[in-house]
Amino acid sequence: MIEIFTAKTVEEAQEQAVSAFGAPASQIRFEILEQPRRGLFGKLKGEARVKAEYEPMMQQTPVREAPAAPAAPVPQQPAAPAEEPAVQPDAVPVAETVPETPEAVPAEEAAPAELTEEQAAKAEHARSYVASILRSMGLSDASTMTVTESGVTLTFDGDGSGTIIGRRGETLDALQYLASMVSNKGDKEYFRITIDSCGYREKRRKTLIELAKKISKSVLRTGRSTTLEPMNPYERRIIHSAVSEIEGVTSHSTGEEPYRKVIISSTNPRKGGERRGRNDRDRRRRNPEGPRKLDLATSFEKDYKRPKPEDELNAGLYGKIEF
Known part of the structure; x- marks a missing residue:
């Protein structure tokens, strides 16, 4: 058989x-x-x-x-x-x-991680907290959760996404900060929670990378340092990462939160004397002997510059006045 x-x-x-x-x-x-x-x-x-x-x-x-x-x-x-x-x-x-x-x-496949019971509880707590805020604002609270290597990303898509994002993501950052504070309250182990809406985080990341490249080219061309506008720690890290891949420039942060900024500088800055242009060189050729001296050739200038009697007598500031 x-x-x-x-x-x-x-x-x-x-x-x-x-x-x-x-x-x-x-x-x-x-x-x-x-x-x-x-x-x-x-x-x-x-x-x-x-x-x-x-x-x-x-x-x-x-x-x-x-x-x-x-x-x-x-x-x-x-x-x-x-x-x-x-x-x-x-x-x-x-x-x-x-x-x-x-x-x-x-x-x-399982590396991105399965959440523990404690982490899942934190993520759900953050989701319900943000959803309650959106409902009170009259906005949709529909959301999806994505597990990442560092934590979870809660994406809220629906009507009023512009209101959720705010000016340059300020409202989104505020919601993320509050959600992280609420879910990690009283726990020593920090669990990262990211709030997103309509893919704003990825769009912002690409915009910051292009900004870092553009500013770096300008710094390489002029040799002058450039200070960017205040950013949150997440956006500053994106700038630092993009600048680190460009030769000839470096970056560092300065200031205090929430006004901490990124400064992009050249590793070979130019000296001030090397920035003289053609006009400066022509001016030096036209006046090789230095600044022009006053010529008292006319009688008017001589009379005008002739010392006064009070100057010759070293009279005081308030002398005797006769009428």
């Missing part, structure tokens, strides 16, 4: 053969026709195909026909025990690869 069994792994296909024939694996001859291939991230692609051969009649005949001595050695066929080592080498390496599959897949 020969049959071909298909399963996700070779081991499962062999188990199907054992249950189908109702015989131990040692009495079944297996031949692996196809094995599943290991793809990206350790995932298995395709299925395993195993050919199983089992001869129940030949093994039962010697038991029933005891008087037939010549027939006894034929069905026993020492090939059955001799083939046992051939079955085991094929099965052992396949069995060793089976446990690797559940270890590789969760390592990639």
Whole structure:
């Protein structure tokens, strides 16, 4: 009896053969026709195909026909025990690869993390808190939650998204700050909660990166440092990260919250004397002897500049006045 069994792994296909024939694996001859291939991230692609051969009649005949001595050695066929080592080498390496599959897949897919009960409670607390504020404002409180490596992102999409975001995300930042304070209150382990609406965070991140590149080019061209407007810590980190990838410029923060700013500077600033233009050079050629002196050539200028009598007598500030 020969049959071909298909399963996700070779081991499962062999188990199907054992249950189908109702015989131990040692009495079944297996031949692996196809094995599943290991793809990206350790995932298995395709299925395993195993050919199983089992001869129940030949093994039962010697038991029933005891008087037939010549027939006894034929069905026993020492090939059955001799083939046992051939079955085991094929099965052992396949069995060793089976446990690797559940270890590789969760390592990639489950890494972004499943929330603990405490973290899930914090996320739900923050969501309900922000939703209550939006309802009191007459806005939609529909939201979705996304688990990230550092925490969760709560996205509120619906009518009035502009009101939720505010001017340059100020309202969104305020909601995020309040939600974080409420959910992490009285707990030493901080759980990061990000509030977003209509993909504003990603759009703002791209805008800040382009701003950092533009300012860096200007600093490289002029050699002058440029101070940006006050930003929150999240946006300052985006600026610092973008500037760090550009050669010739550096960045640092200055000031105190909430007015802390980022300053982008050149690593090779120009000296003040090197910034003289052509007009400065022409002026120096026209006046090589320095500033022009006053010429008292005319009689009017001589009379005007002639010392007064009170100057010659060193009279006091308030002298005698005669009428």
